Amino acid sequence: MKARITVTLKSGVLDPQGKAIEGALSGLGFSGAHHVRQGKIIEMKLDETDETAARAKVEEMCKKLLANPVMENYAIELSA
């Protein structure tokens, strides 16, 4: 099955990349865009076919490698 993991910074954490994008957008003349935040998305294919087992495995991957639970939130979406 396929997994899509979205990793975003927790709301209190400063996001310099987001700020840079916001600055660049206003420099290009796009006004009215605020609170720009950047995160990452990781997609993968898993051999696992059972959804519960797959979710547990991806959760473990997030905690150990893909996200920093101190600063980041993650969301897992699974599809067949």
Added chain:
Amino acid sequence: MKARITVTLKSGVLDPQGKAIEGALSGLGFSGAHHVRQGKIIEMKLDETDETAARAKVEEMCKKLLANPVMENYAIELSA
């Protein structure tokens, strides 16, 4: 309204970050994860309240700054 833009590499494009994650996962003992691809996600708040206008604006932002249409695909999700 809020916009969430997902930028992913087109399928033919080599993804060294994804490959690195795949290698690190297997190094940590997670087997059965393949085709790992990394993308980015950008969230922002827009002053625009009309959905059609907001979508057009974000589309323009993607073309001019947020994504490289030669190598990347982007998807736009809007919510109130």
